[in-house]
Amino acid sequence: MNAAAVFMTVTDRTYPDGIERIRLWDTCLFKGFTRMAGGILPNEKRMLRTRRWYYHKLIHYPEVLNEFGCVGCGRCAITCPGKIDMATIATEIKGLAINGEEE
Amino acid sequence: MTNGKNIYLPVNGKIEEIIPQGRDVSLFRVRTQMPLNYVPGQFFMVSVWGAGEVPISVTSLFGADKAVELCIRRAGFVTETIHSLKAGDPLWLRGPYGNGFPLEISKNRDAVVVAGGIGMAPLRPLIEWFMKKPEDVGRVTLLYGAKTPEDIVFRDEMEDWKERGIKVLLTVDRADECWKGHVGLVTGLWQEVHSDLKKATAYICGPEVMIKAAMGELFLFGMPEERIITTLEAHMKCGVGKCGHCYTGPRYICTDGPVFSYREIKDISIP
Numbered sequence: 001m002n003a004a005a006v007f008m009t010v011t012d013r014t015y016p017d018g019i020e021r022i023r024l025w026d027t028c029l030f031k032g033f034t035r036m037a038g039g040i041l042p043n044e045k046r047m048l049r050t051r052r053w054y055y056h057k058l059i060h061y062p063e064v065l066n067e068f069g070c071v072g073c074g075r076c077a078i079t080c081p082g083k084i085d086m087a088t089i090a091t092e093i094k095g096l097a098i099n100g101e102e103e
Numbered sequence: 104m105t106n107g108k109n110i111y112l113p114v115n116g117k118i119e120e121i122i123p124q125g126r127d128v129s130l131f132r133v134r135t136q137m138p139l140n141y142v143p144g145q146f147f148m149v150s151v152w153g154a155g156e157v158p159i160s161v162t163s164l165f166g167a168d169k170a171v172e173l174c175i176r177r178a179g180f181v182t183e184t185i186h187s188l189k190a191g192d193p194l195w196l197r198g199p200y201g202n203g204f205p206l207e208i209s210k211n212r213d214a215v216v217v218a219g220g221i222g223m224a225p226l227r228p229l230i231e232w233f234m235k236k237p238e239d240v241g242r243v244t245l246l247y248g249a250k251t252p253e254d255i256v257f258r259d260e261m262e263d264w265k266e267r268g269i270k271v272l273l274t275v276d277r278a279d280e281c282w283k284g285h286v287g288l289v290t291g292l293w294q295e296v297h298s299d300l301k302k303a304t305a306y307i308c309g310p311e312v313m314i315k316a317a318m319g320e321l322f323l324f325g326m327p328e329e330r331i332i333t334t335l336e337a338h339m340k341c342g343v344g345k346c347g348h349c350y351t352g353p354r355y356i357c358t359d360g361p362v363f364s365y366r367e368i369k370d371i372s373i374p
Contacts, residue, residue: 010111010155010156010340010341010346011155012150012152012153012154012155014153019152019153021111021150021152023111026340026346026348028347028350033338033348034337034338034348035338036179036336036337036338037157037178037179037180037181037182038178038179039179042338052350055352056347056350059353060350060352060353063353064353
């Protein structure tokens with residue numbers, strides 16, 4: 001198999017005694033996430049990938065399901081060197097800042 | 104459909120016949136044990152063990168004792184493997200998935216079918232449907248564009264379609280010595296369509312640039328947004344709206360599409 005297969009969520013692995021079809025972890029921030037046949041990469045630029053991620057989680061999930069796609073686990077806030085807390089910012093952008101709700 | 108079974112479990116099919124269609128394209132006739140019920144515009148997840156899965160739209164109209172026909176272009180790793188198979192080899196199918204073409208909106212209206220390259224594949228069952236139910240539809244015009252005359256798919260069938268009252272207009276990007284038809288883009292053929300575009304319906308499939316151009320131009324001609332229909336494609340892994348690979352705008356192409364109207368997708372810019 002080509003090395004690119006590690007990005008795919010459903011992939012076949014060939015062993016000497018058989019073939020296995022497995023699911024793997026994947027993320028939309030990987031370049032290969034939207035790779036189409038023939039090696040076309042619609043989201044090659046990091047900006048486009050981030051935009052896709054942002055719109056999916058914070059714009060279109062609320063539109064379709066009335067919920068943020070962000071579950072608020074806080075791992076991004078712990079890791080971020082710039083102390084950017086995505087969950088808070090998302091609610092602030094929506095005009096539902098946690099402080100505002102408490103007042 | 105699932106009956107508590109694994110949704111990723113494909114059914115076994117056997118390639119009955121392989122019919123070459125132009126360069127790099129072949130029509131695969133696949134027979135499954137149980138007939139799979141599908142409508143024009145839907146797609147199957149087609150897989151070869153050891154290679155992977157690809158979404159391929161159905162290229163034939165459903166019939167009780169008919170085999171599934173899949174028109175496949177050699178494009179990537181899996182399709183390359185499919186092309187290396189021979190008649191009698193197994194091919195695995197999962198599906199059908201997707202919503203299919205809205206056939207009722209073309210009732211008593213003229214239909215304009217715009218196809219580019221391999222984009223003919225999902226539109227072929229639609230044309231077969233129009234030929235089967237000619238009383239339901241007005242005049243049908245097919246505009247088909249290919250890169251070169253060699254790349255035209257279903258060339259023999261187009262002759263048959265012509266005889267049965269469908270106006271077929273062909274165009275190529277690069278002509279060879281014996282080509283006598285149009286040269287240029289399909290969107291240059293609107294004046295050859297003798298239907299009132301304001302009252303007609305359009306079904307479009309092809310490369311992304313062609314879909315965009317054709318949809319925009321038909322809208323400018325006064326065709327209502329909800330009657331300009333297209334079918335989109337994206338990289339897919341699950342086909343059932345779980346993995347998120349085919350997310351485009353607020354929709355998943357696999358469960359909400361692949362057939363969309365211009366109204367639904369005109370604002371979408373997320374790749």
